[in-house]
Amino acid sequence: xxxxxxxxxxxxxxxxxxxxxxxxxxxxxxxxxxxxxxxxxxxxxxxxxxxxxxxxxxxxxxxxxxxxxxxxxxxxxxxxxxxxxxxxxxxxxxxxxxxxxxxxxxxxxxxxxxxxxxxxxxxxxxxxxxxxxxxxxxxxxxxxxxxxxxxxxxxxxxxxxxxxxxxxxxxxxxxxxxxxxxxxxxxxxxxxxxxxxxxxxxxxx
Numbered sequence: 001x002x003x004x005x006x007x008x009x010x011x012x013x014x015x016x017x018x019x020x021x022x023x024x025x026x027x028x029x030x031x032x033x034x035x036x037x038x039x040x041x042x043x044x045x046x047x048x049x050x051x052x053x054x055x056x057x058x059x060x061x062x063x064x065x066x067x068x069x070x071x072x073x074x075x076x077x078x079x080x081x082x083x084x085x086x087x088x089x090x091x092x093x094x095x096x097x098x099x100x101x102x103x104x105x106x107x108x109x110x111x112x113x114x115x116x117x118x119x120x121x122x123x124x125x126x127x128x129x130x131x132x133x134x135x136x137x138x139x140x141x142x143x144x145x146x147x148x149x150x151x152x153x154x155x156x157x158x159x160x161x162x163x164x165x166x167x168x169x170x171x172x173x174x175x176x177x178x179x180x181x182x183x184x185x186x187x188x189x190x191x192x193x194x195x196x197x198x199x200x201x202x203x204x205x
Contacts (some may be wrong), residue, residue: 009143009202010168010169010175010176010198011033011034011035011174011175011176012032012034012035012176012177012191012194012195013032013034013035013036013038013039013066013156013175013176013177013178014028014034014036014037014038014177014181014191015037015039015132015133015158015177015178015180015181016037016038016039016056017044017176017177017181018039018040018041018042018043018049018052019042019079020056021058022055022056022058022059024060024117024184024187024188025037025056025060025063025182026038026060026062026063026136026163026180028181028188028191029060029063029065029118030063030064030071030197031177031188031189031192032191032192032194032195033176033195033199034063034064034065034191035065035066035094035175036065036066036067036082036104036175037060037066037067037068037069037176038068038069038085038106038131038177039053039056039067039068039069039070039197040069040070040071041069041070041072041149042052042066043073045102050075050078050079050138053069053075053079053081054079057069057079057081058080061080066082066083066106067079067080067081067158068082068084068085068106069081069084069085070084070085070086070087070131070180071084071085071086071087072092073086073091073095073098073100076097076098076103080199081103082103082104082200083099083103083104083105083106083124084098084099084104084106085106085107085108085119085127085131085132085152086105086106086107086108086109087107087108087109087116088109089107089109089112089114089117089118089121090104090125091107092105092107092118092121092123093121093139096122098124099121104124104125105122105124106123106124106125106126106127107127108126108127108128108129108130108131108145108156109126109128112143112197113144114193115128115143116151119121119151119153123153124153124154124157125153125155125156125174125175126135126147126151126153126154126156127142127156127157127158127177128143128144128147128155128156128157128158129157129159129177129179130140130178130179131158131162131177132159132179132180133179133180135158136140137159137164137167137168140157140158140168141157141167141168141185142171143155144157144168144171144172144173145171147162147172148171148173148174149172154174154175155172155173155175155190156169156174156175156176156177157171157175157176157177158176158177158178158179159177159178160178160180161180162190162193162194162197165194165197165198166197166198166201167193169198169201169202170201176194176198178190178191178194
């Protein structure tokens with residue numbers, strides 16, 4: 001029987017709900033080979049939201065992952081984030097000088113043209129698929145497959161299930177960003193399952 005092809009090493013990212021507890025955030029990061037998390041600004045008064053992000057950043061970083069705040073370039077330093085995730089070329093243009101050279105600036109963009117522009121501008125990664133997990137997986141897989149064949153800038157695909165994660169890994173994603181994770185221990189279990197399955201596909205398990 002022929003062996004399955006050995007895939008390049010693919011790591012996980014997590015798109016955390018802003019209301020997640022610090023304990024759950026730490027447990028989720030520790031559940032797999034998680035390189036980074038993306039977190040939007042929580043709802044409510046900004047001072048309280050910033051305090052929540054700062055606390056989350058601390059536990060995520062202690063657990064071994066980079067903490068990326070979504071959209072709010074102006075808050076990255078205040079919450080001691082490792083960088084930012086943005087969703088437009090204009091936002092990336094603001095993010096790059098704000099977080100470089102030590103921080104991470106990633107971009108989630110819907111078109112090939114914008115993705116190429118972001119890669120040329122200096123984005124540290126290109127993310128395909130909406131961070132809320134609402135995009136159909138087929139076009140996301142197609143974009144990842146196209147990008148991985150042509151470009152050296154790492155690409156990220158958003159997945160919500162084990163099957164979607166497997167498809168993105170097979171397409172050549174450098175990172176799989178898990179979104180819409182179930183709360184608590186169920187979320188950690190899904191992360192662990194995806195991590196183990198990808199390791200098996202890559203011949204690491």
